[in-house]
Amino acid sequence: MVTDPDSPTDLPAAALDALLEQRARDPGAIVEVDMPTVQWVVFSLGEGAFALPGRQVVEILPLVPIHYVPGGPPALAGVIEVRGIVWSVLRLAALLGGAPDPVGRQASILLGRAADMESGLLVDGVDDVCEVAEDAFLAPPTNLPGRLSGCVTGVFQHRAGTVLALDLERLFADWRDGRS
Numbered sequence: 001m002v003t004d005p006d007s008p009t010d011l012p013a014a015a016l017d018a019l020l021e022q023r024a025r026d027p028g029a030i031v032e033v034d035m036p037t038v039q040w041v042v043f044s045l046g047e048g049a050f051a052l053p054g055r056q057v058v059e060i061l062p063l064v065p066i067h068y069v070p071g072g073p074p075a076l077a078g079v080i081e082v083r084g085i086v087w088s089v090l091r092l093a094a095l096l097g098g099a100p101d102p103v104g105r106q107a108s109i110l111l112g113r114a115a116d117m118e119s120g121l122l123v124d125g126v127d128d129v130c131e132v133a134e135d136a137f138l139a140p141p142t143n144l145p146g147r148l149s150g151c152v153t154g155v156f157q158h159r160a161g162t163v164l165a166l167d168l169e170r171l172f173a174d175w176r177d178g179r180s
Contacts, residue, residue, distance in 0.1 A: 037131040040156075041110060042163055043123040045093050049163045050123075051156075056168045058111040058118070060126055063103065075175065077122050080109065087111060089120035095171050097147035114168040117176065132156050137165070147174070 039054030059082070066078040066089050075094035079086050089109060106125035112118065140152040144164075151171055152164045 036134045038134060038137070040130055040132055040163075040165065041126065042128045042130060042158055043108065043110065043126045045096070045124050046098065049127065049158065049161050050092075051158075051163045051165045052110065052112065052121075052168055053165075054129060056112055056114050058113050060129075061109040061111065061120070063105075063107040063109065066109075066122075080120060082111070087118065087120045089122055090175065092121045092123055092171075095121075095147070095175060096151065097145075112168050112172075114172050117172040119172070119175075128158065130158065132158070140164070147179075150174075 040051040041054055041057045041060065042049060042051045044050070061080075061082070064080055066080055068078045069076060072078070075091050077089040077091050079088055081087075103122070104124060108123055108126045109120040110123060110126070112121050137154045137156050140149075140154050144152055148164070151167050151174070153167045154165045155162050156165065157163070
């Protein structure tokens with residue numbers, strides 16, 4: 001017996017099924033919200049969560065053999081070959097001023113493209129590719145340490161954690177200019 005039609009806990013199973021079926025058929029029950037979003041590739045570096053705009057990530061690769069380049073700077077992990085094209089691979093942690101962690105089994109390489117540069121970026125692991133509403137994007141904190149302060153464009157919440165959004169053009173410019 002139904003005691004309160006608005007309370008699903010008071011409905012017997014048949015009545016609840018009928019109510020759910022009715023709501024599924026009612027196109028007015030679903031509200032579409034047209035909100036601008038941006039695609040982000042969310043990844044981890046050490047204990048932190050970071051993201052790059054999806055439009056700047058050409059491809060996400062599992063860890064492949066990286067060929068060491070003798071005499072290269074510390075941020076250069078080496079080079080890889082992807083379908084006949086040689087890509088440099090940079091240690092993103094080193095570009096951000098941190099000490100690179102040992103490469104783990106979950107590590108990935110993000111093939112990034114920004115402005116006039118392309119390179120692979122070694123990260124600890126890719127967590128997600130997601131759409132984030134533009135209004136969920138907040139200004140970067142003012143107390144970011146070192147190189148992070150100039151490379152973080154904002155923050156957003158994802159899976160109960162704060163993600164720092166990075167400016168790939170700035171990272172590549174700092175690399176080219178010898179600031180990383």
